[in-house]
Amino acid sequence: MEPSPLHPLRGVRIPSKGQRGSCALSNANLSNANLSNANLGGAELDRANLGEAVLSGADLSGATSITTKELEQQAGSLAGGSLAGAIMPDGSRHP
Numbered sequence: 001m002e003p004s005p006l007h008p009l010r011g012v013r014i015p016s017k018g019q020r021g022s023c024a025l026s027n028a029n030l031s032n033a034n035l036s037n038a039n040l041g042g043a044e045l046d047r048a049n050l051g052e053a054v055l056s057g058a059d060l061s062g063a064t065s066i067t068t069k070e071l072e073q074q075a076g077s078l079a080g081g082s083l084a085g086a087i088m089p090d091g092s093r094h095p
Helices: 068-076
Strands: none
16 A cells, blocks of 8 residues: 655644644644644644544644544544543543
8 A cells, every 4th residue: 555645734834832823724634643742722623634643642722623522533533543641622631
């Protein structure tokens, strides 16, 4: 099986270290990405593909257009994904 081609994240705005702000990741393909301990607080995740993404310890508090349930379906319940210790959009910490 051929690996999927890599696609740049055009138009992504990531806040500076220590800042919270909007991070536009709408429609981004982040499947299989290692985003452990990433600060994605307040990120716009409308139609983002997080299938099997590793989000352990990531801060997703205040993320918009995605629910905790959707994150669990995409990243948490799939074979290679992880949400362990992640702060979810509603502010709760995933076990």
